Amino acid sequence: MSTGGSAIDLMSSPGPVAADQPRTASRTGWIVSPLFDILFFINIYWVLAFFPFYASADGEPYIQFWMAYFLATPHRWLTLVVAVTDRDRRYGQTWLFVLIAIFFAIVIGVTLWTTGDFRSLLLFYTIFLGWHFAGQHRFILKIYSGKSDVGIGWMEDWLPMIFIMYTSVRLVAFVEPMFHFSWINGLRIVDMAMMAIPVSMIGVELVNFSRSRIPKLLYMLSFFLLWSAVLWAAHLHLNVLASVLLAAVTVYHSVEYLAMVTYYAWRRQELGSKGMFQVMARNWTLIFAWYVIGCGLLYSFGNAFFVVACFAINTWASLLHCAYDGMMWRSRDRETAKVFGMDGTPEAMPGQ
Numbered sequence: 191m192s193t194g195g196s197a198i199d200l201m202s203s204p205g206p207v208a209a210d211q212p213r214t215a216s217r218t219g220w221i222v223s224p225l226f227d228i229l230f231f232i233n234i235y236w237v238l239a240f241f242p243f244y245a246s247a248d249g250e251p252y253i254q255f256w257m258a259y260f261l262a263t264p265h266r267w268l269t270l271v272v273a274v275t276d277r278d279r280r281y282g283q284t285w286l287f288v289l290i291a292i293f294f295a296i297v298i299g300v301t302l303w304t305t306g307d308f309r310s311l312l313l314f315y316t317i318f319l320g321w322h323f324a325g326q327h328r329f330i331l332k333i334y335s336g337k338s339d340v341g342i343g344w345m346e347d348w349l350p351m352i353f354i355m356y357t358s359v360r361l362v363a364f365v366e367p368m369f370h371f372s373w374i375n376g377l378r379i380v381d382m383a384m385m386a387i388p389v390s391m392i393g394v395e396l397v398n399f400s401r402s403r404i405p406k407l408l409y410m411l412s413f414f415l416l417w418s419a420v421l422w423a424a425h426l427h428l429n430v431l432a433s434v435l436l437a438a439v440t441v442y443h444s445v446e447y448l449a450m451v452t453y454y455a456w457r458r459q460e461l462g463s464k465g466m467f468q469v470m471a472r473n474w475t476l477i478f479a480w481y482v483i484g485c486g487l488l489y490s491f492g493n494a495f496f497v498v499a500c501f502a503i504n505t506w507a508s509l510l511h512c513a514y515d516g517m518m519w520r521s522r523d524r525e526t527a528k529v530f531g532m533d534g535t536p537e538a539m540p541g542q
Contacts, residue, residue, distance in 0.1 A: 230449035249433030276467035320358025336532030
């Protein structure tokens, strides 16, 4: 995701607009603009995972350092930043956010104290993370449906959730030895049945094709193809490919989330309640750039000298990231839908 002003200039339509000020664009189905969406929501470059220069022979991606410290970590902690600074995203339930933070802190502390690691949380974490990944794709899909004035109801609500959650658990069951049970082989039939979900949803879009639905169709093709590739890597027992695609999923998810919050910040410059986050939103380019750099440097330093503590704190942040996101981004809430332009309000574009 871009943090520099010049990169944002390339994604903006020309026009004499002040820096960091939103402006409107015609309803073409794109969330921000074709270039921005293709790079940061559709994430077209995930296909590079199939090229030999993406990872070593054992499946270790060459971008591992940058992915871990300057993508995954900033995207995870950004949820906490938004939750603390933006009261609109707490929906008057600050007490619940605090209780959840305390609860997961206790879970992390007790688990580390009694077992010495977090392997006992792996299955729960996998299901929780799969639900979170699926929920984020569903939310972005809802935005695209709002931009194109068309949705497919329950299919968009539940089918991506089922497919991505299943694929997440299927992948971990394949790569993690502790889940190598004999009955896992029976899931190979379920794998093939699950492919009906992306095929049917993409088929509906093609049957009802229109120009305004092109961005939504491209988004569906991108994330469904990636997750289908992950499923088939597990299905065919392709260990190296599974590792590489897992990295691609991490990059896709992190970049998409950073882009989503950036779009939200651009819209919040004028919409929503006043407060700390709106002040931040009006200076988003500078704040976001320093945030990503600072977060990456701080985590790399902490991981070098305080490995266990750093891992525990980031596991706590990851659990809160998953929990809070399900609470903060409610597509059925009128004000949330308005800020994200799901209700027909014009798109906000980054200024020059």
